[in-house]
Amino acid sequence: xxxxxxxxxxxxxxxxxxxxxxxxxxxxxxxxxxxxxxxxxxxxxxxxxxxxxxxxxxxxxxxxxxxxxxxxxxxxxxxxxxxxxxxxxxxxxxxxxxxxxxxxxxxxxxxxxxxxxxxxxxxxxxxxxxxxxxxxxxxxxxxxxxxxxxxxxxxxxxxxxxxxxxxxxxxxxxxxxxxxxxxxxxxxxxxxxxxxxxxxxxxxxxxxxxxxxxxxxxxxxxxxxxxxxxxxxxxxxxxxxxxxxxxxxxxxxxxxxxxxxxxxxxxxxxxxxxxxxxxxxxxxxxxxxxxxxxxxxxxxxxxxxxxxxxxxxxxxxxxxxxxxxxxxxxxxxxxxxxxxxxxxxxxxxxxxxxxxxxxxxxxxxxxxxxxxxxxxxxxxxxxxxxxxxxxxxxxxxxxxxxxxxxxxxxxxxxxxxxxxxx
Amino acid sequence: xxxxxxxxxxxxxxxxxxxxxxxxxxxxxxxxxxxxxxxxxxxxxxxxxxxxxxxxxxxxxxxxxxxxxxxxxxxxxxxxxxxxxxxxxxxxxxxxxxxxxxxxxxxxxxxxxxxxxxxxxxxxxxxxxxxxxxxxxxxxxxxxxxxxxxxxxxxxxxxxxxxxxxxxxx
Numbered sequence: 001x002x003x004x005x006x007x008x009x010x011x012x013x014x015x016x017x018x019x020x021x022x023x024x025x026x027x028x029x030x031x032x033x034x035x036x037x038x039x040x041x042x043x044x045x046x047x048x049x050x051x052x053x054x055x056x057x058x059x060x061x062x063x064x065x066x067x068x069x070x071x072x073x074x075x076x077x078x079x080x081x082x083x084x085x086x087x088x089x090x091x092x093x094x095x096x097x098x099x100x101x102x103x104x105x106x107x108x109x110x111x112x113x114x115x116x117x118x119x120x121x122x123x124x125x126x127x128x129x130x131x132x133x134x135x136x137x138x139x140x141x142x143x144x145x146x147x148x149x150x151x152x153x154x155x156x157x158x159x160x161x162x163x164x165x166x167x168x169x170x171x172x173x174x175x176x177x178x179x180x181x182x183x184x185x186x187x188x189x190x191x192x193x194x195x196x197x198x199x200x201x202x203x204x205x206x207x208x209x210x211x212x213x214x215x216x217x218x219x220x221x222x223x224x225x226x227x228x229x230x231x232x233x234x235x236x237x238x239x240x241x242x243x244x245x246x247x248x249x250x251x252x253x254x255x256x257x258x259x260x261x262x263x264x265x266x267x268x269x270x271x272x273x274x275x276x277x278x279x280x281x282x283x284x285x286x287x288x289x290x291x292x293x294x295x296x297x298x299x300x301x302x303x304x305x306x307x308x309x310x311x312x313x314x315x316x317x318x319x320x321x322x323x324x325x326x327x328x329x330x331x332x333x334x335x336x337x338x339x340x341x342x343x344x345x346x347x348x349x350x351x352x353x354x355x356x357x358x359x360x361x362x363x364x365x366x367x368x369x370x371x372x373x374x375x376x377x378x379x380x381x382x383x384x385x386x387x388x389x390x391x392x393x394x395x396x397x398x399x400x401x402x403x404x405x406x407x408x409x410x411x412x413x414x415x416x417x418x419x420x421x422x
Numbered sequence: 423x424x425x426x427x428x429x430x431x432x433x434x435x436x437x438x439x440x441x442x443x444x445x446x447x448x449x450x451x452x453x454x455x456x457x458x459x460x461x462x463x464x465x466x467x468x469x470x471x472x473x474x475x476x477x478x479x480x481x482x483x484x485x486x487x488x489x490x491x492x493x494x495x496x497x498x499x500x501x502x503x504x505x506x507x508x509x510x511x512x513x514x515x516x517x518x519x520x521x522x523x524x525x526x527x528x529x530x531x532x533x534x535x536x537x538x539x540x541x542x543x544x545x546x547x548x549x550x551x552x553x554x555x556x557x558x559x560x561x562x563x564x565x566x567x568x569x570x571x572x573x574x575x576x577x578x579x580x581x582x583x584x585x586x587x588x589x590x591x592x
Contacts, residue, residue, distance in 0.1 A: 025567050038449045042492050045452060049579045051588040068450055075450035125490040125514055141492035141518035143578045150582060155568050189437055190484035194513050223484060225513055278437065367446040367489075388441040388488060390464035395442075 002253025004161040005228040006196035009136040009250055013119040015153070022160040022257070030060070031118040031135075033148045036104050036363075037065040039123030041079040042142035044086050047149055055090050056152035062113060063087055064096040064104035067363045072370035102335030102361035105129040105301035109213060110337055112242025116231055116249045121148050126301050126385065128219040131197075131227040132212040133239055134249055138226045159225045161196040162187075163258040166203035168267030173419050175311075176211025177303060177383070177403040179203070180218045181272035182264065185282025190223040195259065197227035198252060203266045204229060209238040210307035217302045218385050221279040228252075271418065274401035277389040285406060285418055294378040295328040296411035297392075300366040303383035303404050304334025306341050311404040313347045315412075316354050319422045323355035324414035330365055330372045331356045356411075368392045374399075381410040425546040427504040427525070429478035432469060433538040436482035440489040440515065444497040457493050458500030475502035478544070480536040482508065486515025495519040505544050507551060507562075509533045520569055523577035527551065529562035546573070 003011070004022070011020045013028040020026055035043050040063045047055075055061050063083045068076035087095050094113065101107050105126050108114045116134030120127060123145040130137035140154070148154045166179060184191070197219050204212070212229045219227040229235070231249040239247065270284035298304075298312055312331065315321075323329045331351045333339035339361055342348055351358050357371075365372030366384040374380055374393030380400070382392065387399035400416055409417040442465035444457055451457065462469040479498065485508035486494060495518045498506065506519065509530040519526045525546045532551040536542065541554040549564035565573055572581045583589070 039490060039492065042452050042496075046579055050582045050586070052582075052586065067446075073450060079450060079452075123490055125488060127490075139490040139514050141490050141495075141514055141521060143492060143521040144517055147578055147582055151586075189487055190510065190512075193484060193510065220488075223487060223512060367449075368441075369446055369449075373447075386441070386488065388439045390445050391441045395464040 001257065002255035004196060004256045005198060005250055005252045006136060006159050006161055006226055009117060009119060010156060010158050012117065020158045022158050024158045025155065026158060027153055027155050028119055030121055030148050030152055030154055032060050032062060032114055032120040033145060034062040034064065034104060034108065034120065034127060035123035035142065035145050036067050037069055037076065037080050037083055038067045039142045039145060040083050043123055043145040043149065044082055046143045046146035050146060050150050052150040055149045058091055059093045061092050061149055062094055062096065062108060063092065064101055064107060065098060066103045067367060068369050069362060070098045070360060098360065100336055102338070103301045103304060103363055105217060106304055106334030106338065109133055110242065110335055112239065112244045115239060115243055115245070115247035116235065117247050121145065121154050125220045126217050128224060128226050129213055129217040129301060131216040131219065132209065132229045133235060134228060134231045136226050139220060159194055159196040160259045161198055161256070162192055163198050163200065163261045165261065165263045166201040166266050167263070168203055168265045170203065170266050170269060173271050173405045174266065174269050175403045176207050176214045178269060178272040179264070179266060180215040181274055181282045181401065182269060184218060184222045184280050185272065187222055187262070189221060189278055189280045192219065193223035194225055197222070197224045199227065199229050205232060208307060209234055210305045213305065214302055218279070221385060271403055271406050273406065273416065274387055276387055276398040276400070279386060279401060288416060290416045291379050292415045293327050293381045293410050295330065295372060295374060295380040296407050297330045297365045297372055297380060297382040297384060298404055298407050299330065299332030299334060300363065300384035301334060302385040304332060304338065306338050308383065308404045309333060309338065309342050309347055312408045313345065313350055315405060315408045315419060315422065316350055321412045321422060323411045325355070327411050327414055329356040329411045330359065332359045332365070333361050335361050365392060381407050381416055383407050427476065427478065427544045429476040429504050429542060430474065431536050431538055431540040431542060432473065432477060432479050433536060434465065434479065434481045437484045437487055438465065438481050439487050440491050440494040443486065443494040444491065449491060449493055454496050454500035457497035461497040461501045470501060473501045473503065476504045477502065478542050479503055479506045480508065480533050481506065482533060483510045485511050487512035490514045492518045492522065495522055495524045499524040505546070507533050507536070520572055521578035525573070527562040529560050532560035532562065
């Protein structure tokens, strides 16, 4: 019987099994354990309560301050200090600090710290992002992360797998973000609950790594446990330039068992928008009533990469337009490396001259933490991944999720808008 | 841990997400009592003031979807809730609740039938839920394997100490 990618990678990491199938409960070894300033604060408390003195492997624990960092207040400063001191006390090899790192899910792939065939657990729901480079990666809570930091192990139920096949060639202004929004809109926020999502097809093969990372980032928005992009030349080129150690690519068998297969023809697809208050409330942009935008946020682990900022820069340069004076525009590179690349490309000046607040890398606005919290009844067009009630601020604020081109056009025109309107 | 509960129902719908259970603006603390004061704040503004020790939350499908923040079940446990029953749970929330010793049960029939203010009796290990208004008893999937072991010892921290043979008294 053929195996899915989740079955193959879990089997390769399983303690007492050479082969596993969907539904099996197994104990597995972890390659990388990650947490951020919100989740590591509790993980370190749990780790200490477990009474284990040292982490299982000081090279493979990544504690990334990204959510309230740069620290928004004294309480978050205390939390971040907990991470810093723990990393120092445990002599963790990889240290992450404001000004040198950025958002966890941008930084880890960018530095080649998560690799094909890895088994990664992270104290953040968007840890599923690393499926784009072929890692089994999944989000967990803090106590699970503490257990993994202590033992290098975790327990998993081997997920069933859903297959998603995309054919055709997307039109201009349609990106990986639109493919994943459309997918979530179709299957719903619990459509992939407990399952793995394998993305395949000619349209996927043509996607750059940045857009693949955007798609796997939002697996959790369909309830998914993990997911995978095919390992191909795009993956190899991306990983070879960064890998800090050797890795093993895995491939799904042709006769693997899938619970369902979903096919999408993307050639006629419009840019997609997720309306309040759910990432599955998705409509083609032409069917969404345009609303004035009080804020536009371009960034996050979903769309804060260099290629995302390139879309913004390209539209500004080609149109010569500035952002609308009534819109607060926040542009936040996903990592310091992205920030530096944008700086060298001249985009930080471009964005600033156009009227944007360009900030140091942080998760802040995406989770209503800081640097872009919304007031009641305000509307935000955001490139991030969640628009739950209260997500980005007041419970009555409303967030529309869209790709960076839609966000840029909306920031220029002052309401939800398509770049063709410019 | 006690494995049998009696409590009054707080009823919610499908896809109750972790942002409404505990909004991100409160994630700059790990203190359970502080988190409890803001539990369910963006979906039910009276819950934190009116919840009584032992009360039971009943949700629909995909309860706890969204973030990995363990603060969500911590705030619910801190508010004194004895148990959560739902049609289904989001995966990370399910693990988090078990790991911190907050009992949860998946039982679509019981969740659909329960109304706000109902009195329920729950036998966690047997997976039995009785609704005193309707007189009906429902069977949830009982726990097994490692999940049952974690529940029996009261969470993943004591479980880990047991596995690793670490003795700490506190």
